[in-house]
Amino acid sequence: MIRKLIRKVLDLPAGMSKRRNKPRVFPLPQHGVRRDQLSQAALRVTSRLQEAGFAAYVVGGAVRDLMLGVSPKDFDVATNATPEQVHHLFRRSRIIGRRFRIVHVMMGPETIEVTTFRGGNVDDTNETGRIMADNSFGSQEEDAHRRDFTVNALFYDPFDETVIDYHNGVKDLHAKRLVMIGQPARRYQEDPVRMLRAVRLAAKLGFEIDEDTRKPIRAHAHLLKKEPAARLFDEMLKLLMSGQAYACLKKLRDEGLARGVFPLLDAVMDDKGNDDAFLRLSLESTDARLRADKPISVGFLLATLLWRQVNQCWQQRIAAGEKSLPALLSAIADVEAEQDNDFAIPRRFGVTMREIWTLQARFDSRSGARPYRFLEQPRFRAAYDFLALRSEAGEVTPQLVSWWERFQRADAAECERLIAEAKEQGGDAEPAKKRRRRRSSSRKGDAGGGESAQ
Ligand code: ATP
Numbered sequence: 178m179i180r181k182l183i184r185k186v187l188d189l190p191a192g193m194s195k196r197r198n199k200p201r202v203f204p205l206p207q208h209g210v211r212r213d214q215l216s217q218a219a220l221r222v223t224s225r226l227q228e229a230g231f232a233a234y235v236v237g238g239a240v241r242d243l244m245l246g247v248s249p250k251d252f253d254v255a256t257n258a259t260p261e262q263v264h265h266l267f268r269r270s271r272i273i274g275r276r277f278r279i280v281h282v283m284m285g286p287e288t289i290e291v292t293t294f295r296g297g298n299v300d301d302t303n304e305t306g307r308i309m310a311d312n313s314f315g316s317q318e319e320d321a322h323r324r325d326f327t328v329n330a331l332f333y334d335p336f337d338e339t340v341i342d343y344h345n346g347v348k349d350l351h352a353k354r355l356v357m358i359g360q361p362a363r364r365y366q367e368d369p370v371r372m373l374r375a376v377r378l379a380a381k382l383g384f385e386i387d388e389d390t391r392k393p394i395r396a397h398a399h400l401l402k403k404e405p406a407a408r409l410f411d412e413m414l415k416l417l418m419s420g421q422a423y424a425c426l427k428k429l430r431d432e433g434l435a436r437g438v439f440p441l442l443d444a445v446m447d448d449k450g451n452d453d454a455f456l457r458l459s460l461e462s463t464d465a466r467l468r469a470d471k472p473i474s475v476g477f478l479l480a481t482l483l484w485r486q487v488n489q490c491w492q493q494r495i496a497a498g499e500k501s502l503p504a505l506l507s508a509i510a511d512v513e514a515e516q517d518n519d520f521a522i523p524r525r526f527g528v529t530m531r532e533i534w535t536l537q538a539r540f541d542s543r544s545g546a547r548p549y550r551f552l553e554q555p556r557f558r559a560a561y562d563f564l565a566l567r568s569e570a571g572e573v574t575p576q577l578v579s580w581w582e583r584f585q586r587a588d589a590a591e592c593e594r595l596i597a598e599a600k601e602q603g604g605d606a607e608p609a610k611k612r613r614r615r616r617s618s619s620r621k622g623d624a625g626g627g628e629s630a631q
């Protein structure tokens with residue numbers, strides 16, 4: 178009882194006393210991770226550090242993923258060398274970070290993140306328990322204790338191919354269980370982003386979140402609002418690029434993290450927390466592409482996330498009598514004005530997102546030179562893929578998608594035939610005659626407008 182109380186006060190997990198906690202050391206046959214499964218760079222960085230007399234381990238997600246038979250996204254190394262000592266050993270390296278200084282070691286196409294063991298003391302927290310500075314160095318044991326989940330606190334020593342485990346991570350890994358190290362509520366107060374990590378990792382790995390780790394999430398969700406928008410955006414992106422985006426969004430909703438926390442997610446889910454067919458289809462297609470190792474455009478992904486809002490606004494304006502393209506441009510402006518500050522969408526992604534949306538209005542124009550000009554647009558293909566998703570969701574007819582599919586591949590004669598076919602179908606939203614009239618009238622009072630706005 179007393180021991181339990183002491184553990185609680187010191188925020189130590191079961192089995193760990195303040196003094197020393199002997200880790201379990203698992204030899205190769207028990208964990209199955211061979212040295213040659215590491216990347217070249219990870220192997221070279223750890224061996225050079227060890228040759229220089231320092232301790233150096235591969236740590237975190239890479240060890241976890243290798244033990245699960247998944248190929249790691251990147252390799253992190255933990256060491257007792259200070260950032261300066263690490264920097265000194267590697268010519269192509271730089272020290273980065275303010276809250277916690279780490280070293281990026283560049284080796285060929287890879288960048289290895291090398292961190293010095295963190296100290297066990299949370300020396301600077303604000304009134305909500307948020308860590309504000311976390312810059313003290315410590316022992317390997319303390320470093321393990323500062324990590325988030327038990328399965329993320331495993332160290333792999335490439336020299337003797339052992340896994341070092343201070344927190345029963347190996348057991349939890351086999352049980353497919355995500356367990357927070359220490360007291361979950363306190364750890365969420367220290368860093369609310371850990372709640373998002375719990376959801377993302379559980380969805381990505383197919384793990385259950387341990388009940389004690391899961392329970393405090395709902396009550397602490399509001400803390401996320403205070404996190405910097407840029408950090409939330411990064412985490413959101415990791416979530417969307419996890420290959421399990423749809424499962425992640427569902428789980429965020431189940432854990433009470435969807436609405437009122439992430440402005441971007443508020444836009445994605447409706448008031449009842451429902452998503453729509455378009456979103457589901459697009460996220461599933463993103464997940465499938467990622468799992469097949471195909472590239473993903475972040476701008477495209479963001480365009481799909483916010484499309485529901487844009488489309489609703491667009492259709493309302495069309496129903497009120499506005500023309501398709503100006504209605505779409507206004508809808509985009511409306512949505513952006515409403516959301517811009519909160520989303521913190523970096524400009525480079527925002528530009529693509531807006532362009533994909535804007536181009537949606539051009540698929541209806543299938544007469545004269547317009548379809549030819551559209552094909553030359555550098556973003557035509559992305560806009561077309563987006564149209565195909567809209568069609569799968571029942572927003573536009575499959576005929577329209579199939580027409581553009583054929584038009585892209587057609588020779589000159591076939592193109593003319595397709596244009597005639599579109600005319601027969603009456604598929605052009607703005608018939609040529611009307612368009613001429615509008616042009617001449619708009620010229621009187623308005624110098625720009627129309628397609629030149631793009
Ligand atoms: P991924 O597969 O997404 O890379 P990961 O667990 O490797 O998952 P990283 O962001 O690469 O995630 O972090 C590397 C390691 O750093 C984690 O495994 C964990 O040990 C530690 N870590 C990362 N973020 C936190 C955090 N917010 N709090 C505590 N430890 C963290």
Ligand code: MG
Pocket residue numbers: 237238239250251252253
């Ligand atoms: Mg990682």
